[in-house]
Amino acid sequence: MDNPTACAAASAALADVFTDILLEGGCSFEAFEERAVTRGHEAMARAMGLALERFDELLCLNPPAGCRAHDARPRTLATEVGDVSFSWHRLRDASGATVVPLADALDLPWGCRVSPGAEAFLVEAAAEVSYAAAARLLARKGGSRASATTVMRAMRGAGARCAADDERAARDLFDLGVKPAGETVADAVCLEADGTWVRLQGAAPGEPGRAEVKAMVAYSGKAARGRKVAREHAVRHGCVAAPSEFWPQAVAAMGSEFDLSRVSRVHLGTDGEGWCKGGGAYLPMRMEVTGHLDPFHVSRALLSCFDEPAMGWQLVDVVRDGGKEEAAALLEACVELGVAREGAARRVLGYLRNNMGLIAVDGPSLGTMESENQHLYKSRMASVPCAWSRRGASDMARVRSRVRSRRAVPARTRAGSATPLRRRRDGARELAALSGGPTAGSVPSRVGRGYEPPAASVAGMSAEVRYAAAVDSGMAGTGW
Numbered sequence: 372m373d374n375p376t377a378c379a380a381a382s383a384a385l386a387d388v389f390t391d392i393l394l395e396g397g398c399s400f401e402a403f404e405e406r407a408v409t410r411g412h413e414a415m416a417r418a419m420g421l422a423l424e425r426f427d428e429l430l431c432l433n434p435p436a437g438c439r440a441h442d443a444r445p446r447t448l449a450t451e452v453g454d455v456s457f458s459w460h461r462l463r464d465a466s467g468a469t470v471v472p473l474a475d476a477l478d479l480p481w482g483c484r485v486s487p488g489a490e491a492f493l494v495e496a497a498a499e500v501s502y503a504a505a506a507r508l509l510a511r512k513g514g515s516r517a518s519a520t521t522v523m524r525a526m527r528g529a530g531a532r533c534a535a536d537d538e539r540a541a542r543d544l545f546d547l548g549v550k551p552a553g554e555t556v557a558d559a560v561c562l563e564a565d566g567t568w569v570r571l572q573g574a575a576p577g578e579p580g581r582a583e584v585k586a587m588v589a590y591s592g593k594a595a596r597g598r599k600v601a602r603e604h605a606v607r608h609g610c611v612a613a614p615s616e617f618w619p620q621a622v623a624a625m626g627s628e629f630d631l632s633r634v635s636r637v638h639l640g641t642d643g644e645g646w647c648k649g650g651g652a653y654l655p656m657r658m659e660v661t662g663h664l665d666p667f668h669v670s671r672a673l674l675s676c677f678d679e680p681a682m683g684w685q686l687v688d689v690v691r692d693g694g695k696e697e698a699a700a701l702l703e704a705c706v707e708l709g710v711a712r713e714g715a716a717r718r719v720l721g722y723l724r725n726n727m728g729l730i731a732v733d734g735p736s737l738g739t740m741e742s743e744n745q746h747l748y749k750s751r752m753a754s755v756p757c758a759w760s761r762r763g764a765s766d767m768a769r770v771r772s773r774v775r776s777r778r779a780v781p782a783r784t785r786a787g788s789a790t791p792l793r794r795r796r797d798g799a800r801e802l803a804a805l806s807g808g809p810t811a812g813s814v815p816s817r818v819g820r821g822y823e824p825p826a827a828s829v830a831g832m833s834a835e836v837r838y839a840a841a842v843d844s845g846m847a848g849t850g851w
Contacts, residue, residue: 381418385411412452412513419450420457423473427459430472438462438470449515450486466804468797480788485521487782489514493522494529494780498771499751502526523763530766532781533773534610541619544626551626555604556633557591561735562625563640564647565665567744572758582761584609584748584768585617585646589625592735602739604628607776609748609768611761614646618653627778634658640737642668643726664729665738666691672723676702676716695730699723747775 389407392398398406431440441463447456462470473479485493489509496505502522510516543549564587574580586609590602608624610617625631637654640663641647651660669690674683682705689698702720705711723730752759752767759767773780789797 385414388414408513416450416453416455419452419455423455423457423459426476427457427473430476431460431462434462434472435464435470437465441469447484448486449484449489449517449521451489451492451509451512451514453513454515455486466797466800468800474785478785480783480785481790481793482788483783485515485517485525489517490525490528490783491780493517493525494770495774497522497526498767498774526770527763527766528783529780530762530769532783532787533769534765536781537608537610537620537623537769540623540627544623545619550631551623553626553629553631555591555629557604557629558634559636559638559735560589560591560625560629560634561602561638561640561737562587562589562650563665563737563740563743564621564650565642565740565744566644566647567748567753569748569752569764570758571764572760582611582759582764584611584744584752584764585614586740586744586748586768586772587621587624587650588740588743589629591629605776606778607743607747607772609772611765611768614649617646618650621650622653624772624776624778628776631655636661638663638734638737640665640740641729642740643722643729648729661732661734662729663732663734663737664726665740667738667741669723669730672719673698673702676705676711676719678712682710690731693731695723695727699727747771 388410389403392403392406392410434440439462441461443458443460445456445458447454459471459473462472464470474481474483479487492509492512492514493505496508499505500508502519505522506517506519540551544551564585566583566585568581568583571580571582586607588602588605588607590605592603593600594603595601606624606628608617608621610620612620622631635657636659637651638661639648639651641650642665648662651662654660670687673686673690674680677683686698686701689695689701699720702711702716702723706713706716706720748768748771751771752764770780772778
């Protein structure tokens with residue numbers, strides 16, 4: 372809740388500080404602005420530290436049950452307004468585990484050195500520019516200074532959380548049958564898939580030097596926006612993975628935007644690659660899947676067969692007019708006459724015949740995946756001489772596809788940031804506290820089969836008692 376009086380007092384105090392800067396003289400507006408931002412951020416950082424300490428003291432007035440004071444520790448966080456320094460109190464619970472009321476209340480991750488807001492900025496910036504440039508942008512906007520390594524770790528963490536979220540969504544959909552939360556209603560959806568290659572760093576001799584980023588985009592159609600045609604309700608997914616891992620996650624990502632129960636037809640656009648065409652097998656069986664071969668790839672393949680582009684364009688026009696069989700026959704005749712390049716033409720003939728059922732199929736206009744991959748992935752991952760680790764390439768592709776689709780990148784949480792060592796240690800302390808003595812909350816150690824329901828025998832009792840017991844247990848009928 373805003374406090375107008377306090378905000379007015381803070382504004383007046385900052386105005387005094389900024390006026391002093393102007394009275395010093397000899398500065399342009401640019402210099403005044405830079406110094407005002409610096410002084411303002413310094414004041415904000417100090418104020419944030421004081422506010423955190425006040426909140427911590429209030430929380431410690433009513434600590435969680437069973438907790439006792441342990442110590443106070445100084446902390447410094449890199450934030451969007453600069454380094455924020457403060458102290459917080461640590462408590463110990465009955466099992467001896469550490470409890471930090473301030474961190475728990477604000478969901479601050481364990482071992483956090485960069486604030487969640489600054490980390491989100493670094494991840495978003497690093498998805499567009501190099502890690503070093505992202506660190507400079509944070510400092511340029513008045514935030515803390517960070518290293519390129521810090522930015523890389525933030526991106527790696529974001530990619531790991533995206534991967535876990537994608538895997539969870541795919542598992543919920545395909546194993547548990549839980550439909551994603553997409554609400555866009557569309558009878559038909561256009562789904563395009565293709566791969567793009569990036570260079571790997573440190574590849575050993577004999578190992579692949581490149582990795583394929585598999586990518587897809589799903590949209591409801593195209594609409595004119597000024598002089599351009601844009602896809603509507605577009606949702607994307609990209610990563611470095613096997614097809615069996617990629618496609619379930621891609622369908623779940625599609626379900627994050629579209630109501631899958633309302634989709635009856637899918638137009639699947641590919642370049643003819645087996646893993647791309649196989650995506651239809653992962654869609655619900657009730658959906659009618661129509662395959663389309665990207666016209667760009669058909670045209671490029673035909674043009675590669677001739678030294679003279681004009682002859683290739685003639686075959687392209689034949690395909691566009693619906694004569695795909697005729698175009699293949701003409702190409703074969705060109706090979707026999709020695710007009711076409713034999714090696715390239717033989718490969719293209721195989722390509723056309725293997726995908727004949729996908730060429731020039733009636734349906735909506737597709738053919739956007741090549742430019743999609745160029746602008747979304749290669750512009751960041753292959754625009755300058757650089758190489759990636761396999762995991763780093765997958766993390767970058769996941770983050771960029773989410774940012775462009777306006778899908779949230781999962782944030783770090785305190786519960787999710789606990790290390791396996793911390794979880795095991797806290798679990799062992801809790802078990803030790805529960806079994807350490809005959810207190811009200813302890814569980815006595817024992818051997819055997821554990822708890823069993825009470826049991827009694829009516830053997831040896833009268834027939835009436837035995838019959839009544841059988842009726843009560845449902846073993847004997849009553850004749851009603």
